Amino acid sequence: MKKYAYGVDLGGTTVKIGLFETSGNLVKSWEIPTRKDNGGELIIGDIADSLGQGLGDEKISMEEVEGIGIGVPGPVLDESVVNKCANLGWGVVDVAKEMAELTGMENIKVGNDANVAALGEMWQGGGKGHKNVVMVTLGTGVGGGIIVGGKIVPGAFGAGGEIGHMQVNKAETMTCGCGKKGHLEQYASASGIVRRAQELLNESDRPSMLRDAQYISAKEVFDCAKKGDDMSLEIVEFVGEKLGTALALISCVVDPEVFVIGGGVSKAGQMLIDVIQKNFAKTAFHASAGAAFELAKLGNDAGMYGAVKMVL
Amino acid sequence: MKKYAYGVDLGGTTVKIGLFETSGNLVKSWEIPTRKDNGGELIIGDIADSLGQGLGDEKISMEEVEGIGIGVPGPVLDESVVNKCANLGWGVVDVAKEMAELTGMENIKVGNDANVAALGEMWQGGGKGHKNVVMVTLGTGVGGGIIVGGKIVPGAFGAGGEIGHMQVNKAETMTCGCGKKGHLEQYASASGIVRRAQELLNESDRPSMLRDAQYISAKEVFDCAKKGDDMSLEIVEFVGEKLGTALALISCVVDPEVFVIGGGVSKAGQMLIDVIQKNFAKTAFHASAGAAFELAKLGNDAGMYGAVKMVL
Numbered sequence: 001m002k003k004y005a006y007g008v009d010l011g012g013t014t015v016k017i018g019l020f021e022t023s024g025n026l027v028k029s030w031e032i033p034t035r036k037d038n039g040g041e042l043i044i045g046d047i048a049d050s051l052g053q054g055l056g057d058e059k060i061s062m063e064e065v066e067g068i069g070i071g072v073p074g075p076v077l078d079e080s081v082v083n084k085c086a087n088l089g090w091g092v093v094d095v096a097k098e099m100a101e102l103t104g105m106e107n108i109k110v111g112n113d114a115n116v117a118a119l120g121e122m123w124q125g126g127g128k129g130h131k132n133v134v135m136v137t138l139g140t141g142v143g144g145g146i147i148v149g150g151k152i153v154p155g156a157f158g159a160g161g162e163i164g165h166m167q168v169n170k171a172e173t174m175t176c177g178c179g180k181k182g183h184l185e186q187y188a189s190a191s192g193i194v195r196r197a198q199e200l201l202n203e204s205d206r207p208s209m210l211r212d213a214q215y216i217s218a219k220e221v222f223d224c225a226k227k228g229d230d231m232s233l234e235i236v237e238f239v240g241e242k243l244g245t246a247l248a249l250i251s252c253v254v255d256p257e258v259f260v261i262g263g264g265v266s267k268a269g270q271m272l273i274d275v276i277q278k279n280f281a282k283t284a285f286h287a288s289a290g291a292a293f294e295l296a297k298l299g300n301d302a303g304m305y306g307a308v309k310m311v312l
Numbered sequence: 313m314k315k316y317a318y319g320v321d322l323g324g325t326t327v328k329i330g331l332f333e334t335s336g337n338l339v340k341s342w343e344i345p346t347r348k349d350n351g352g353e354l355i356i357g358d359i360a361d362s363l364g365q366g367l368g369d370e371k372i373s374m375e376e377v378e379g380i381g382i383g384v385p386g387p388v389l390d391e392s393v394v395n396k397c398a399n400l401g402w403g404v405v406d407v408a409k410e411m412a413e414l415t416g417m418e419n420i421k422v423g424n425d426a427n428v429a430a431l432g433e434m435w436q437g438g439g440k441g442h443k444n445v446v447m448v449t450l451g452t453g454v455g456g457g458i459i460v461g462g463k464i465v466p467g468a469f470g471a472g473g474e475i476g477h478m479q480v481n482k483a484e485t486m487t488c489g490c491g492k493k494g495h496l497e498q499y500a501s502a503s504g505i506v507r508r509a510q511e512l513l514n515e516s517d518r519p520s521m522l523r524d525a526q527y528i529s530a531k532e533v534f535d536c537a538k539k540g541d542d543m544s545l546e547i548v549e550f551v552g553e554k555l556g557t558a559l560a561l562i563s564c565v566v567d568p569e570v571f572v573i574g575g576g577v578s579k580a581g582q583m584l585i586d587v588i589q590k591n592f593a594k595t596a597f598h599a600s601a602g603a604a605f606e607l608a609k610l611g612n613d614a615g616m617y618g619a620v621k622m623v624l
Contacts, residue, residue: 075599132468146565148465155567156444159599166564167557167595178598245479252478253458253565255467283479286490287387287471 002066006051007120007308009071009113009300010034012087015047018304019054022066022312024124027058029304040089048102067107067311070095071116071303075158079109079310083158109310113303115152115161117262118145120306126260126294134256135296136163136247138265141177142185142192146254152310153254164189166246187242190218190265196235197221206231222268236268236275244279251280251288262296269295314378318363319432319620321383321425321612322346324399327359330616331366334378334624336436339370341616352401360414379419379623382407383428383615387470391421391622395470421622425615427464427473429574430457432618438572438606446568447608448475448559450577453489454497454504458566464622465566476501478558499554502530502577508547509533518543534580548580548587556591563592563600574608581607 001022009016011034018029032050035042047070055062072095074085080096096108111119118127118135127133131150137143142164146153153160164185165178172182186192197216201208208231209224210216224232247259259276266272277293284291298305313334321328323346330341344362347354359382367374384407386397392408408420423431430439430447439445443462449455454476458465465472476497477490484494498504509528513520520543521536522528536544559571571588578584589605596603610617 130468148460149463151461153460153566155600156442156569157567157599157602159563159567159597160565162564162567162597162599164564165597166561170557180595180597245482249478249561250565251471252474252476253472253562254465255469255471255474257468283492285471285474285477285492287469287474288467290469 001312003064004060005066005308005311006068007304007306008047008051008068009116009303009307010043010047010073010088011113011303012036012073015043015050016300016304017047017050017054018301018308019058020308026301026304028054029301030054034088036089039091040085043088044093044095044098045102048099051103062104065105067109068099068103068105069116069307069310070099070108070110071113071307072110073113076110076112076154077158079111079154082110107311111152111307111310112145112154112158112161114143115145115154116306116310117302118147118161118260118306119152119309120298120302120304121260121262121296122147122150123309124305125297125302126262127258130257132254132256133258133260134163134247134250134254135161135260135262136243137263137296138188138190138261139263140190142189143263147256148254163246163250166249168242168246184242184246188239188246188265193218193221193235193239193265196238197231200231200235208232218265219267222271226271236271240272240275240279243276244281245283247276247280248284248288251284251291255288256291258292258294260294260296262299262302266295313624315376316372317378317620317623318380319616319618320359320363320380321428321615321619322355322359322385322400323425323615324348324385327355327362328612328616329359329362329366330613330620331370332620338613338616340366341613342366346400348401351403352397355400356405356407356410357414360411363415374416377417379421380411380415380417381428381619381622382411382420382422383425383619384422385425388422388424388466389470391423391466394422419623423464423619423622424457424466424470424473426455427457427466428618428622429614430459430473430572430618431464431621432610432614432616433572433574433608434459434462435621436617437609437614438574439570442569444566444568445570445572446475446559446562446566447473447572447574448555449575450500450502450573451575452502454501455575459568460566475558475562478561480554480558496554496558500551500558500577505530505533505547505551505577508550509543512543512547520544530577531579534583538583548583552584552587552591555588556593557595559588559592560596560600563596563603567600568603570604570606572606572608574611574614578607
């Protein structure tokens with residue numbers, strides 16, 4: 001194995017680039033803007049230029065680089081081809097091939113950003129020491145990544161780990177962003193938590209600290225719950241019940257050693273872990289009930305770490 | 313690769329042994345009884361003896377054998393150790409190690425029988441040509457096996473593919489064999505289908521061909537449904553709804569190319585496939601909605617085929 005490798009986390013606004021030692025040590029990281037002009041045709045060239053510049057600054061030659069891993073916000077086939085990525089303006093783009101042509105590097109692997117972040121957390125984050133990990137990302141939406149035997153499960157149609165779209169409530173009348181109803185994302189995302197709070201606030205005059213909040217956010221709900229606010233505690237329980245139920249279903253499929261909980265909502269910390277784990281234990285199949293629950297540790301760097309891990 | 317390999321399907325009553333060419337061709341197969349005396353201590357020796365005899369009969373030497381794969385009816389760790397197998401009387405048994413000592417063979421792999429059958433169906437059965445397969449076995453219970461990238465997903469606690477214990481009905485009051493409630497197995501197994509029929513027959517005087525049946529079985533329900541019996545059609549729809557919903561949930565986790573439906577209930581054929589697929593399409597995430605549905609093709613031989621595939 002050569003001494004260095006690159007991990008690239010390509011997002012809709014910025015590209016995070018990490019130069020790593022192949023031992024896992026992050027040498028340095030930086031960001032460049034994601035230029036989406038003309039259907040995103042500049043993006044891969046911009047990244048290739050920045051990778052070359054990064055090596056130049058450190059007086060490292062491309063011959064010392066083991067490979068380049070890239071996480072992208074869309075479905076990926078064969079660790080190479082991105083199939084429609086609205087956030088970047090892309091249609092079908094063979095990212096690995098284009099990057100190989102620009103850099104002369106052969107070992108290039110591309111993965112979906114949520115899956116790649118899961119791999120990063122397995123390697124150096126909340127799932128460290130494990131090979132069978134399910135990552136749950138609770139942000140604006142709910143994403144996920146499934147790692148089995150140390151490898152990403154991308155899925156046959158690029159939908160591996162799309163756990164936000166598991167139906168957890170058949171009776172739901174509101175529609176998920178994907179067009180169907182009753183999906184986990186509608187309850188356990190930051191916006192789902194806010195929606196639940198607004199429903200409870202509107203349906204009665206029941207007192208709650210949330211009524212004094214300037215702005216209802218998922219963070220506000222957890223903060224008020226920690227202060228003992230009854231309505232906020234009810235919302236936290238509701239979110240935990242939906243998540244615990246969904247994760248128990250996942251255990252019947254891939255039976256992970258550990259669930260790693262990340263994303264903005266996970267800043268609620270141990271209270272969130274506890275309520276998920278309690279509800280998981282209620283419905284999990286007995287053999288899987290011993291799965292561990294950990295908070296994600298790498299934050300926004302998980303994508304860079306997972307990206308580089310793909311090529312090591 | 314050597315010319316031959318063994319696939320062994322160790323069941324609670326009989327052991328099925330297949331001598332294969334490593335190309336996939338079954339040379340011959342036979343059965344021996346599973347002797348469960350004294351905590352099943354004779355089983356591995358019996359199999360080793362029979363494997364040796366099978367080679368002798370064909371004038372093949374052990375040096376020409378690539379390996380021995382073994383499917384067992386219990387949870388398996390590290391492709392080697394069975395952890396409690398009530399059907400055989402076993403506690404913790406290192407099957408691969410014991411078999412290696414008795415046969416002098418190094419390449420020995422052990423897998424859970426449902427997972428191994430899934431691998432067999434992927435290799436030579438309903439999932440042939442695919443690497444990402446979910447097998448659903450509808451028998452007395454509901455079992456499953458998850459194949460990702462051509463390999464079994466055993467799970468960290470040996471519960472990979474335990475899809476019969478996915479909770480699909482929170483409101484259920486009856487208890488599943490595992491002690492929890494509302495699991496897929498309670499509705500989609502042969503016994504679950506019979507239970508549903510009995511509930512409908514008892515709750516009113518509604519006419520049905522099922523009232524003329526000497527004995528209500530899952531087969532009887534599908535047979536009457538095919539003749540247009542309204543109540544039987546309702547039961548088939550009920551089963552399809554529960555299965556379709558569960559398989560859509562599975563797609564959000566591992567996103568397979570194909571679901572292979574096997575076990576005794578699958579003898580109902582295309583009617584079963586159609587009702588599962590229709591209900592799957594209703595709730596599946598759009599990216600995964602194109603998954604194929606196939607009937608299992610290897611019947612009781614799937615275990616032998618999958619077992620040998622593990623060592624190839």
